[in-house]
Amino acid sequence: MSDGDHGAAPGAPGFPLPRRACDAHCHVFGPADRFPYAASRRYTPEDRPKEVLAALHARLGLERAVIVQASCHGTDNRAMLDALRWAPERCRGVAMIDDETSDAELGEMQAAGVRGIRFNFIGSLGGAPDMAVFHRAADRVRDLGWHMVLQLQGEGVRDMAPVIRDLRMPVVIDHMGRVDPAQGTGGAAFRTLLELLGDPRIWVKLSGIERMCRAPFTAALPFARALLRAAPDRVLWGTDFPHPNLATPVDEMELLSLLPAFAPEPADRQRLLVDNPAALYGFGTG
Template identity: 60%
Template sequence: MTTALHAGEKRRKPDFILPAGSCDAHCHVFGPGAVFPYAPDRRYTPDDAPREALAALHDRLGIDRAVIVQASCHGTDNRAMLDAIAWRPDRYRGVAIVDDTFDDRAYQALDDGGVRGVRFNFVRHLGGAPDMDAFNRVIDRIKGRGWHVVLHLDGADIVPLSDMIRSLPLPFVIDHMGRVDTALGTEQPAFQALLELVRRENCWIKVCGSERISRFPFDAAVPFARALVEASPERTLWGTDFPHPNLKEPVDEADLVDLVPRLAIRAEDRQRLLVDNPARLYGFVA
């Protein structure tokens, strides 16, 4: 039985058994800061969460693969993420943060290191939208590499950004169910716009972040995630968001795993969500 986790409590193993080859398609490594310093202009300073902590989490949960997403606290210094991938190259892939200083050689080094996409943050409390001229130049550089772009945005910005998103000339992934406001219901314009986007053939969506858009036991997130899985069963992804940066309440990731059967009701949808879809997008070999 799941119960709210309090700070300092020991995490448990989930009741739901994940299928073989399951992928945590959204997680982070932080530091250690003494080896991989945090960006001087960061908006927050996390506790260290190195590759060993991530591996221990996945061992506890029964997760075989992972996509390590570069977070803003490390900026464009992707070394901590690349180091983790190099540690387990068959099981890990990455999403980088880049800027205009990255040339073709730098992109090739990222590709060789297991990176398959770049992430742009539009979330207001993390600095807001990027310079769109730089954004477009990066898109031009990566669109021929077979990479994708990850968009981290607020629910309130889905409608205003929809025209730009629809015009993207490459696959794109939207983080955390678009961070929609669950209090406004599934009929709200932001979520309806998100559903329109996810039906596009080049759109992928992560049904992670239940703990960001709802409170334990995360019931409010379920109808949103379920609608997204039903709208695009072959392009949905799932992840833990470990170690949950900037989250006020502690989370036991086992609770997020046990939520999966409520998000994807049919076994075939869970297989796609957890195994087949991330394998196809990130090139994991069976």
């Protein structure tokens, strides 16, 4: 496979999509009869197994994926790992772990393509974890070369900033920190996020636009532009498919089609969709 952009095709996003483009934030759910949802879950999604995710990526023209463990499956990572093993060359994963996760399980995850762990700090999804468990988890995966993924919301970015700075490992902040667009790019939470990006260990996903505002999503675009300018080599993009806990349906092609609005240059999109996820997740060059 050669480098370069794909030409536009029917149903394509309307701009040349670089080869090996990656959806760096997506989920698989179930199927529940094989991979049950956690008893402690705050929501029960419809099944969206690996075959459904693969069909979406084929429609969008995305060749790689980072499958992120969602809270509805808790620390039972089997559905995510099953998806990684199904397409090992094109998929990587982010797990959820706790003190009950064994060293052997971590080794199996590493072999399957897991490269990070995720903790959620969103109140509606259960709120902040036990911070002792959080730090023990970070200590266990640091030597594996993994990173920490944090789901924060608004002021949570400011609250967690000291912890993030002290983690001694790469940190990825989901969904632009889920800041409130009504506060503008000058809001305190977003200013903190920009300040954090001054640290070369810290990354951010230019995803979750559909959680900040409704279509056509223009209110979220200044935030994505500012983050890309602040750290062009440490931004990622993802669909967040299948958009758990979002009441309004989303067309992922519409989300993909927004990229030129905040990443106008082909070089920007090459970094965002290909080079940056390859660097963080260790995708091959083929």
